[in-house]
Structures are given as structure tokens and as C-alpha cells.
Amino acid sequence: MKIADLTVGDSLPDRKHTPTNVSLFLYNAAVWNAHRIHYDELYTKNEEEHPEIVVDGPLQGDWLAQCVDNWLEEDGVVEQFHYSNRRATYLGETLVSGGHVLEINEADKTAVIELWIKNAQGEITSPGGATVVLNN
Amino acid sequence: MSEANLLTEEHLAWIGHEGAPLTIQISQRDIIKYSVATEQQQDKYLDGREAPPMFIFNIFAQPKPLDQLRVDGLARGTSEGPSLPLKRVMAGGKNVEFFRGIRPGDTLTGVNRIKNIYEKNGAQGPLIFTERELEVTNQDGLPVFTETETSIAR
Numbered sequence: 001m002k003i004a005d006l007t008v009g010d011s012l013p014d015r016k017h018t019p020t021n022v023s024l025f026l027y028n029a030a031v032w033n034a035h036r037i038h039y040d041e042l043y044t045k046n047e048e049e050h051p052e053i054v055v056d057g058p059l060q061g062d063w064l065a066q067c068v069d070n071w072l073e074e075d076g077v078v079e080q081f082h083y084s085n086r087r088a089t090y091l092g093e094t095l096v097s098g099g100h101v102l103e104i105n106e107a108d109k110t111a112v113i114e115l116w117i118k119n120a121q122g123e124i125t126s127p128g129g130a131t132v133v134l135n136n
Numbered sequence: 137m138s139e140a141n142l143l144t145e146e147h148l149a150w151i152g153h154e155g156a157p158l159t160i161q162i163s164q165r166d167i168i169k170y171s172v173a174t175e176q177q178q179d180k181y182l183d184g185r186e187a188p189p190m191f192i193f194n195i196f197a198q199p200k201p202l203d204q205l206r207v208d209g210l211a212r213g214t215s216e217g218p219s220l221p222l223k224r225v226m227a228g229g230k231n232v233e234f235f236r237g238i239r240p241g242d243t244l245t246g247v248n249r250i251k252n253i254y255e256k257n258g259a260q261g262p263l264i265f266t267e268r269e270l271e272v273t274n275q276d277g278l279p280v281f282t283e284t285e286t287s288i289a290r
Contacts (some may be wrong), residue, residue: 011193027174030166030174031193034211035208048224055225058194061230067189069178069188070177070178078189079234080232081189081230081232082230085227
């Protein structure tokens with residue numbers, strides 16, 4: 001992929017994410033996070049008043065980073081990346097990561113990408129964005 | 137959203153506070169564990185040759201003895217900062233500038249600074265936002281990444 005190949009509005013590949021108890025356990029172990037809302041159902045519902053086990057916000061940030069990083073492959077690098085967790089998401093939900101090209105600057109071979117995680121209702125739960133630099 | 141009026145001068149005095157530098161070494165096994173748990177799709181991550189971009193989350197967290205964990209499972213005093221009047225903590229987001237990749241064997245040094253603390257009234261009650269800035273360099277003194285992370289207490 002080259003900067004000249006890009007068009008504003010180009011879509012990045014969508015990807016479905018359906019976290020499970022096991023995947024959330026492994027993620028939280030890997031990042032050394034013992035917050036009980038990610039694995040203790042009774043505590044999560046009774047003490048923190050969530051309807052279900054909470055899917056980690058930073059895990060959704062990772063999915064957004066993967067969306068742009070996998071699209072780039074070895075053709076460029078992510079220079080800047082941001083996301084916000086705007087709406088809580090819960091175990092049992094299937095979420096979709098995706099994005100599109102928002103701006104292109106051929107002179108410095110950069111592109112601005114808009115990213116999102118959406119729930120089954122099509123609501124954006126975690127918006128994000130990235131600035132990427134292409135090699136060519 | 138309006139202000140909630142929960143923050144005192146004592147809380148706000150922490151804005152600008154800089155913690156002592158922390159140094160960690162990056163292991164291939166940690167990269168592989170993270171990559172498997174997050175279902176990475178590129179071999180360089182799954183093989184642990186390079187860290188995925190968001191491997192940086194929590195990498196400077198210092199494991200605490202179990203008797204120093206709160207009822208919610210989070211460690212007391214994980215990050216320097218004020219004791220906030222709201223205790224239920226959620227991740228709010230992150231803004232990262234990347235300068236170079238992270239590989240096994242790298243030694244990273246991070247300096248954390250409280251960039252801002254502010255409050256708002258959300259739809260379900262008051263919220264306190266804490267923004268922490270982290271500047272990370274490698275064993276050669278070269279910048280690796282700079283991030284601002286927001287946590288939300290409710």
C-alpha cells in the first residue's frame with residue numbers, strides 16, 4: 001500500500017470481537033489488572049452495580065490499534081493513536097472494530113484514520129483515531 | 137456537564153506532581169502472553185519479536201503484595217496521587233505518540249506526571265477525571281513513547 005493508493009473514505013477491515021471469561025482472564029493477567037469487575041460476577045453486579053462482567057476499556061483500545069496496525073502491515077507505522085471509552089461494554093456482547101481514512105497528506109506520506117468500536121446496536125462505544133506514516 | 141464540587145485544593149495540589157522514574161525490562165514471554173490474550177494477528181507479535189502497540193498498557197505497574205490490594209482488587213497506591221472521594225474506577229482512554237518499537241531485552245524508563253484532575257456531573261452522578269502523562273525512554277536514552285491516560289472515578 002502506498003500513500004497514492006489511498007482515498008478519503010477508504011474503509012479499514014472490520015473485525016468482530018466476542019470476549020469470553022477466559023479471554024478476559026488472560027488479558028487481565030497479562031496486564032496485571034486484578035480489578036474484580038472483569039472476572040467476579042457477583043461483586044460486579046452487587047458492589048459496582050454493572051449488569052454484567054465489564055469488558056476492559058484498554059482491551060478495546062488494543063482492538064482499535066490492531067485495526068490500523070493490521071491494515072498497515074509493513075507498509076508504514078502508527079505515529080499517533082488515541083481512543084476514549086465512552087460507553088461500558090459487557091461480557092456476552094459482540095463488538096466490531098473498524099475505521100476509515102479521514103485525511104491524506106501525500107507530501108509527508110501521512111494519513112489520519114478514524115477508528116471505532118461499535119456494539120450490536122451500532123452505537124460507538126469507543127471512538128478513536130490514528131495518524132500513520134506510510135513508507136512510500 | 138457541570139462541575140460536581142467534590143475536589144478540594146488538596147486534591148488539585150497534585151496537578152503537576154511527578155513521580156520517581158521507574159525502570160523495567162521487557163521480556164519476550166510477556167510480549168507473547170499479551171499477544172495471545174489480545175488475539176494479535178501478526179507473527180512478529182505472536183512470536184514475541186516485537187511488542188504490539190498497546191502492549192504499553194500498565195507496563196510500569198508494580199506488582200503489590202496481596203494484602204495491599206483493595207476490596208475491588210486494585211492495588212492501593214499503584215500510582216501516586218490524591219485519595220479521591222469517588223472510589224469506583226474505570227479506564228477513560230489514552231492518547232499515545234509512538235517514536236520507536238519495543239523489543240525483548242529493551243530496558244524502559246518511565247516518568248509519570250499528573251497532568252490534570254477535574255470533575256463533571258455525568259448522567260448517572262459525579263465523575264472525577266485524572267489525566268496522567270507518561271514519558272518513556274529506552275536503554276539508549278531515546279524516546280519510545282509518550283502517552284496521556286485518563287481514568288474516571290465514579
